[in-house]
Amino acid sequence: MRVIVLNDFSGDPDGYFQLVHQLLSPSAEVRAVIGTHLKPNDPFDNSNVTAQNAQRNAQELVTLMGMKGKFPVLAGSNVGLTNTYTPTESEATDFIIKEALRTDTKLPLYVVSGAGLTDVASALLKRPEIAKKFTLVWIGGSEYEGINLPPNHSTPEYNLGISVAAAQVVFNQSEVMIWQVPRNAYRQVLMSHAELTTRVKSQGKLGQFLAQKIEGVMELTQRFDLHIGETYIQGDNPLVLLTALQSSFEADPSSSLYRIVAAPQITDKGTYKANPSGRKIRVYDQLDTRLLLEDFYAKLQLISKYINVYENDFKTNFSRFCAFYNYYSCYSSTLFQRCSESRVVEKGTGEHS
Secondary structure (H helix, E strand, O other): OEEEEEEOOOOOOHHHHHHHHHHOOOOOEEEEEEEOOOOOOEOOEOOOOHHHHHHHHHHHHHHHOOOOOOOOEEEOOOOOOOOOOOOOOOHHHHHHHHHHOOOOOOOOEEEEEOOOOHHHHHHHHHOHHHHHHOEEEEEOOOOOOOOOOOOOOOOOOHHHHHOHHHHHHHHHHOOOEEEEEOHHHHOOOEEEHHHHHHHHHOOHHHHHHHHHHHHHHHHHHHHOOOOOOOEEEOOOOHHHHOOOOOOOOOOOOOOOEEEEEEOOEEOOOOOEEOOOOOOEEEEEEEOOHHHHHHHHHHHHHHHHHHHHHOOOOHHHHHHHHHHHOHHHHHHHHHHHHHHHHHOOEOOOOOOEO
8 A cells, every 4th residue: 555644743742653653564655754734823833834844853753764765755835724725835735646646556545644634635626536546544523423522622623623624625525535533533542651661762762762752742741730641642643553554354444443424514613514415434433552552562662673783773774674574565565456456436335345
């Protein structure tokens, strides 16, 4: 499979964990990493160039992993959509369009986003026909009817609120296949501080880099007498679970539970409005957090073994890690190529077969 990663890497540091996990998963070919914007005056980054800052931060991590130059690291738009018919312009949007329109591969394309949807919506506005060319896996949106809301919840949900107009384009106007991981699902991915210390921070330079990002948030909140407890929500890692960690046969995220619903209309307030005639989308309710977290810890431990042997040459470490995974990676690529050749979209279901 092919994957385009979008995330607000100048915001909540859970995006770093998702990016590392994605890059250490050989069954998914990362075609590009895109830094996306935050809401104006976001406490994580209150500048007016949050997408450019996200690009810089992502490039720092990619370089640390010895992968600089293997795929483009791009900046999306620094601002959200102002309406539902005018796209923003960015090289990120153009890349999404170009990759979706490729005819030289049959590998399925997943556009995975742990942030707002500005750049995806802009691509769909510019070239609506690409909607049938990829699956959007999105971390965002509030709970659906029948699911309890968390205490002191925000409306709209954080990622949807980054650009409500963009969500309206994607849900209300486009025909793109959506696999949605709403707030009640992504909040299930809890990493304890003890796990962060013993299973992340202990794993060489890369683990220390990741742990320091979370510890920085903990220290910042304590200055304002806010205590976030001893867990942190790694809410973006489901993007890896639902793509790279699909089942070997009849490829699908088979260990996580979802339901098929008619895509709701997104209102101007960022809430759902029932739309029985809407196209069918997946909404994930229960995630396989065991597979998600244990796979992340295991891959981090594997790469750290090479870091420890070749302390000053991360690029060599990563090359040796990839060589270790070479057979598995080739097997996975062949498997997904074979599966993609037989996949079709069933009319009226929005599902792969």
